[in-house]
Amino acid sequence: MNRLQTLFASGKKDLLSIYYTAGYPSLGSTLDIAEALEKAGADFLEIGFPYSDPVADGPTIQHSLQTALDNGMDLHVLFGQLADLRKRVSIPIILMGYVNPVIQYGVAQFCKKAAEVGVDGLIIPDLPMYEYETLYKKDLADNNLSNIILVTPQTSDERIRKIDELSDCFIYLLSSASITGNSLKMSDGLDTYFKRIEDMRLKNPTIVGFGIADRTSYQKACQYNRGAIVGSAFVKFLGENEDYLNKIGEFIGRFK
Amino acid sequence: MKYGVNDLGYYGDFGGAYIPEMLYPNIEELRQQYMAITNDKAFKDEFESLLKDYVGRPSPLYLAKRFSERYGANIFFKREDLNHTGSHKINNAIGQILLAIRLGKKRIIAETGAGQHGVATATVCALKGIECVVYMGEVDIERQAPNVARMKMLGATVVPATSGSKTLKDATNEAMRDWINNPVDTHYIIGSVVGPYPYPDMVARFQSIISEEAKKQLTEHTGKQLPDYVMACVGGGSNAMGMFYHFLDDESVKLVAVEAAGKGVDTGHSAATTALGREGVLHGSRTILMQTDDGQVVEPYSISAGLDYPGIGPQHAHLHKIHRAEYVSITDDEALQAGLLCSQLEGIIPAIETAHALAYLEKMSFKKDDNVIICLSGRGDKDLTTYINYFGF
Structure with a gap:
């Protein structure tokens, strides 16, 4: 089992995950941010x-990705930075x-x-799922990496079953069909959607992402799912606070 | 068709549908329905009748005598510039608006580079009374001002794309984001043979009317079944695919696709995708694109907004890889000179995109009886400012 599978097998609930862009706001910030997030209580990171x-x-997130590119981030640089990952971060x-x-x-x-x-x-x-199955799956499996697949409110039950079959960790449930950074609209539709997924009794747990920006949306997601992912709200926080490393605890405190 | 798409949406190694899950239901709906809808008799009747009475098809196949003399072969122009709205783009826009209506869509979005596809889309939306939003790079909005005004006059909303290079690729990104946010009521009319399957096949089919007509017209002109050469310019590649389509299986016909070299292939200011690109994924399909070693898309350059795109359609990538068509390139200067030449020898001011295809005639050597069809994909009205600034008229 990889660390993700171990975490999900532990039965821990109300998981809080944070997304951020490597190389943003500055090229060398990647591991400092990861370390601060773990210390502040994030359960896993993207x-x-x-x-x-x-x-x-x-x-x-577009802005953060472009800034990271301008800062000189690429996969070679990132893997270089991540060489020290497991010395500093355990989630x-x-x-x-x-x-x-x-x-x-x-x-x-x-x-x-x-x-x-x-x-x-x-x-x-x-x-795409077909290309994943035929061309990528073996490489991920050989390296004990989990592939996490997205589901939206428009994804059919049949397709969700197929995604569940192909997943070995969790399913990434989008709060709405939307690009990142839109705010979550609390509605009966959301409850219906979460309930529909819950009733499918999938073998994999679900984590909600997109539009999770405050305690209300986080708690709504956790009511039906194993946890939630905060992305744009955190990236925005990084851009707005020069002393972000000192304030990450405060940021996480907004959710739990 | 030997060179057509397979059941999985691939042309050889290229194609597919590399899209985020948010777009899957839309693309799947299209994939399941586009053939049935477009093969339906009522659809065909309406499509054909609009092409005839509204667009003005068939477009003539014109024997360009002074060009023929200059190049020592029979040079035919397939006159897509005479279509309503001034280019081949209207063929696809008509097809897709009829499809969108049958899918129950209430809102249309489109991307545009030179503005020709935007104008075509705004036109068919006006025709059918459907809301239309066109994404256009900020840079292109400036260099194609007349087309922006046209779209607005036709009732469309033009939204500037301000990310990245602020040209066609970024307009395409913005249109895709809009579609992700509005998956149920909106249809995205992609203007070229790019994007996730089934778009490349669907757009090629709508544009295939160009070669279907040209093939018959050539026989009427010459008594011959097939031309020796078929030529067209390529950005994403829709006029070229329409021009090649019914000649693909006729292996004796040499297909020549002309890309935009910008200031020169090796100058760092170019849009010559097959010369500069490698295999990868762009805008939902596996194709050839200009990119860095790290897989970041390179910002292309061409004086022609319609060719200023870092990829090509997946079918073109396939035809290139298997050498069924030859992919060449022409610089800004060569294209502008060819535009002037065509104006003064044939009395036709071509779009700068089209002028790239015409310019390549200078580099070909023909036999006296060769029959050559060039897709005159669009007229140059929209480019007058560029021509004027270049030649100082």
């Missing part, structure tokens, strides 16, 4: 690697990003390197 054309992201780590940089790095090489530095899972939103 570290984004940059891409020039992030179609699923709103302005906040599970997921790498998240678009498929093209992974293809250029080489899928097998990327998975091998990720495992080597102590990464536990990958989220590649624009990697």
Whole structure:
């Protein structure tokens, strides 16, 4: 089992995960932020690697990815920084990003390197299920990496079953069909959606992401799911606070 | 068709649908329905009748005599510039608006580079009374001002894309984001043979009318079944795919696709994708794109907004890889000179995109009886400012 699978097997509830972009706000901030987040009580992390054309992201994360690129971040730099990851951080780590940089790095090489530095899972939103199954699955499995797949309110039950089958850790439940950074609208529809997923009795737990920006949305997500992921709200916080490392505890305190 | 798409949406190694889950239901709906809808008789009747009475098809195949003399072969222009709205883009826009209506969509979004596809989309939305939002790079909004005004006059909302290079690729990103946020009521009319499957196939089919007509017209002109060469410019590649489509299986026909070299292939200011690109994923399909070693998309450059795109459609990537078509490139200067030449020898002011295809004639050597069809994909009205500034008229 990788660290993610161990965490989910522990039965721990109300998990709080944080997304941030590697190399933002400054090139060397990646591990400092991870360390501070663990200390503040985050349960696991998603570290984004940059891409020039992030179609699923709103302005906040787009800006962070572009800044990271301008700062000189790329996969080689990132893996260099992550060489010290497991000396400093013990919570599970997921790498998240678009498929093209992974293809250029080489899928097998990327998975091998990720495992080597102590990464536990990958989220590649624009990697289709068929290509994952036929071309990527073995490389992930060989390196004990979990593949985390997205589900939206528009995803059919049949497809969710298939995603559940292909998952070995958790399913990333989008609060709405939306790009990142839109705020979550509390509605009966949301309860209906969470309830529908809950009633499917999937083998994998679900974690909610997109639109989780405060205690209310976090608690709503945790009511039906194992936890939630905060992305844009944290990236925005990093951009707005020069002394962000000292304030990360405060930020996490907004949620739990 | 030997060179067509397979059941999984691939042309050889290229194609597929590399999209985030948020877009999956839309793409799946299209994939399941586009063939059934477009093969339906009522759809075909309406499509054909609009192409005839509204667009003005068939577009003529014109024997350009002075060009023929200059290049020592029979040079035919397929006159897509004479279509309503001034380019081939309207063929696809009509097809997709009829499809969108049958899918029950209430809102249309589109991306545009030169503004030709934006104008075509705004036009068909006006025709059908449907809300239209066009994403256009901020840089392109400046260099194609007349088309921006046209879209607004037609009732469309033009939204500037301010990220990245502020050109066609960024307009495409913004349109995709809009679609992710509005998955149920909105249809995205992609303007080229790019994007996730089924778009490349769907757009190619709508544009295939170009070669379907040209093939018959050539026989009427010459008595010959097939031309020796078929040529077109390529940005994303929709006019080229439409122009090649019905000749793909006729292996004796040489297909020539002309990309934009910008200031020169090796100058760092170019949009010559096949010369400078490598395999990867862009805008939902596996194709050839200009990128860094790290897989970041490179900002292309061409004086022609319609060719200023860092990728090509996946079918083009396939035709390139297997050498069924030849991919070449032409610089800004060569294209502008060819635009002037065509104006003064044939009385036709071509779009700067089209001028790239015309310019490559200078580099070809023909036999006297060769029949050459060039897709005259669009007219140059929108480019007058660029021509004026360059030649100082």
